[in-house]
Amino acid sequence: MELYQAEWCPHSHNVRQRLTELGIDFMARQVPADPDERMEIPVLVTDEGDRIQGEDDILAYLDRFAEPTDAGEHREKSKEKVESFDA
Numbered sequence: 001m002e003l004y005q006a007e008w009c010p011h012s013h014n015v016r017q018r019l020t021e022l023g024i025d026f027m028a029r030q031v032p033a034d035p036d037e038r039m040e041i042p043v044l045v046t047d048e049g050d051r052i053q054g055e056d057d058i059l060a061y062l063d064r065f066a067e068p069t070d071a072g073e074h075r076e077k078s079k080e081k082v083e084s085f086d087a
Helices: 010-022 055-062 071-081
Strands: 002-005 027-030 043-045 051-053
Touching (some): 010 071
Parallel strands (some): 002 027
16 A cells, blocks of 8 residues: 655554554655645555545545554554644
């Protein structure tokens, strides 16, 4: 999967976190910072080539994947180590 995103974007962060919790490999694609030069983010391109745009729709799509046994550990580690975004 490919995730079009930006490190500073809280919506992208939430999607990256969920992909990590699920153990899904993905390629992070950076987008331009200038909104006039990029699409709305985040955008997930699935292995089948489907394009899913927006945090809510991406997270709903990811709900179809089973959580591995260590998903909670990833979630807790993130809460310890990652500063939350001011949205």
